[in-house]
Amino acid sequence: MERKWWKEGVVYQIYPRSFYDTNGDGIGDLRGIIEKVPYLKELGIDIIWLNPIYASPNDDNGYDISHYQEILKEFGTMSDFEELLEKLHEVGIKLVMDLVVNHSSDEHPWFVESKKSKASPYRDYYIWRGPSEEGKEPNNWRSFFSGSSWQLDETTGDYYLHLFSKKQPDLNWENKKLREEIYRMMHWWFEKGIDGFRMDVINLISKVEGLPSAPKEEEGPDGYAWGGNYFVTGPKVHDYIKEMNREVLSKYDVMTVGETCDVTVEEGILFTGENRKELNMVFQFEHVNIGQGREGKWTPIPWKLTELKRIMDKWQTALHGKGWNSLYLNNHDQPRQVSKFGNDTVYRKESAKMLATYLHTLEGTPYIYQGEEIGMTNVYFEDLSHYKDLEILNKWEEIKRTKSLTEEELLSGVHVNGRDNARTPMQWNASLNAGFTTGVPWLEVNPNYTTINVEEASKDSNSILNYYKQLLALRKKHLIMAYGQYHLILPEHEQIYAYTKTLESETWLVLLNFSGEEALFQKPEEIEVVSSPQLIIANYPVEQMPDLNTIALKPYEARVYKIS
Ligand code: TEU
Numbered sequence: 001m002e003r004k005w006w007k008e009g010v011v012y013q014i015y016p017r018s019f020y021d022t023n024g025d026g027i028g029d030l031r032g033i034i035e036k037v038p039y040l041k042e043l044g045i046d047i048i049w050l051n052p053i054y055a056s057p058n059d060d061n062g063y064d065i066s067h068y069q070e071i072l073k074e075f076g077t078m079s080d081f082e083e084l085l086e087k088l089h090e091v092g093i094k095l096v097m098d099l100v101v102n103h104s105s106d107e108h109p110w111f112v113e114s115k116k117s118k119a120s121p122y123r124d125y126y127i128w129r130g131p132s133e134e135g136k137e138p139n140n141w142r143s144f145f146s147g148s149s150w151q152l153d154e155t156t157g158d159y160y161l162h163l164f165s166k167k168q169p170d171l172n173w174e175n176k177k178l179r180e181e182i183y184r185m186m187h188w189w190f191e192k193g194i195d196g197f198r199m200d201v202i203n204l205i206s207k208v209e210g211l212p213s214a215p216k217e218e219e220g221p222d223g224y225a226w227g228g229n230y231f232v233t234g235p236k237v238h239d240y241i242k243e244m245n246r247e248v249l250s251k252y253d254v255m256t257v258g259e260t261c262d263v264t265v266e267e268g269i270l271f272t273g274e275n276r277k278e279l280n281m282v283f284q285f286e287h288v289n290i291g292q293g294r295e296g297k298w299t300p301i302p303w304k305l306t307e308l309k310r311i312m313d314k315w316q317t318a319l320h321g322k323g324w325n326s327l328y329l330n331n332h333d334q335p336r337q338v339s340k341f342g343n344d345t346v347y348r349k350e351s352a353k354m355l356a357t358y359l360h361t362l363e364g365t366p367y368i369y370q371g372e373e374i375g376m377t378n379v380y381f382e383d384l385s386h387y388k389d390l391e392i393l394n395k396w397e398e399i400k401r402t403k404s405l406t407e408e409e410l411l412s413g414v415h416v417n418g419r420d421n422a423r424t425p426m427q428w429n430a431s432l433n434a435g436f437t438t439g440v441p442w443l444e445v446n447p448n449y450t451t452i453n454v455e456e457a458s459k460d461s462n463s464i465l466n467y468y469k470q471l472l473a474l475r476k477k478h479l480i481m482a483y484g485q486y487h488l489i490l491p492e493h494e495q496i497y498a499y500t501k502t503l504e505s506e507t508w509l510v511l512l513n514f515s516g517e518e519a520l521f522q523k524p525e526e527i528e529v530v531s532s533p534q535l536i537i538a539n540y541p542v543e544q545m546p547d548l549n550t551i552a553l554k555p556y557e558a559r560v561y562k563i564s
């Protein structure tokens, strides 16, 4: 087992817009992060992943970049960035930035030039096609953000491809000159001293030749179809990433994590294999996509624990010794994990701690999304007009046309899975706007900030925050947390998720009750326990050493024992 800093470290994801505002404009900024470095250090995290901070018109909150080497003015200046990087490095925290190169903003100079004429030297930095025979979009692919993936440009009569919003034109990775521009930009950031990149939808950069339509029978009520078979982990994606590794990544001691939607575990091994010279790890989506109904995330359905076990067991087992797992249950695109996978009412504290125990005892690198460490929950705005995320707003426009969902149905889907659930401002204290801003927050603060906030959690020795600090301290002492081999037990149990972790001669037993009812753990014969097992951590007070043969686990109870 090759030890690496990015395997043993814990990553804390900061969504700058919602983290901490220091100049009262209601928008989080870099100086706000600088002020919170002591908080991050005390939490015990090792690496920060910063969502995009580059110049952008903010159509998709910074995932539409108009200049890759300038800082978004609302976030601050390049010298603020350099100060942040220095302050983080001073306290031993590394900084990983967000690389968004499947697409740029339509306000990027490259695109402004590209759309001027078919003869522009920048024309094939992007993906342009003439109208179809019927004089419509070149194919029937649906954008991730509703509607067509193509936008007509009047100047030249051609359409350009945008898998996301129309202000996010896809870059043409077939073009070597474009790839070289990207690699030059990456070198520029590495030479400034950053420690890695999270790579946005990096497995979408290679599209199938000819950009064929999906079968007509797959078109939905909106008249479009999922085109993923023609661009998810496409034909040349590994060639491009290997080239990126050769040209850039291999020259620095840096960490990379690819955001690879719909990636399979077999591809996960190809992307993260130690000797593949591609990426260190990927974000897979199978586990966060459970519980999706007829219109995906917008129509949530109940999910079963055995489904989550099957998925995570597959990834833990397949990548052991062959690659490396990222470990997350929420981020800026996902609902809050305590709401989706735990219980955000009666058992919020217990279930938040249980989920943290889960993520920090699997094999891989855990990611903490800002606010997760204090058990921040989904926000249940009473109507759709309170939401800002263009994925939600575009879907709302779509159902007004197609009537495929009522507004009430969409609202209840957004309550469960909408991205703004994760984007409400960080809750620092119980003062106005949770201490996030003295101005008007860009997105309303979750009203439960009066009881759920950092200040309250810091004073409570039994808080979720202090439990995270214990977990992170344990990780620094016990390599088994990161490297121990995972072995699932009781696979069919619908309440208890139990597994062992083994590293050399040491074995831990992890018991998690994923339900709101008591659950009886009965130790399988094959699990051998030394005469005096040691309790490592628990989220309830635990009576003195019971025999481990039978344990009645309380709702959302978590226990970790050293059993050999
Ligand atoms: O997300 C990619 C992506 O697939 C998301 O659209 C996500 O899967 C979906 O919203 C869940 O329903 C990345 C970024 O993380 C996201 O914030 C950007 O909006 C998107 O790419 C485009 O850059």
Ligand code: CA
Residues within 6 Å of the ligand: 021, 022, 023, 024, 025, 026, 027, 028, 029, 074
């Ligand atoms: Ca601000």
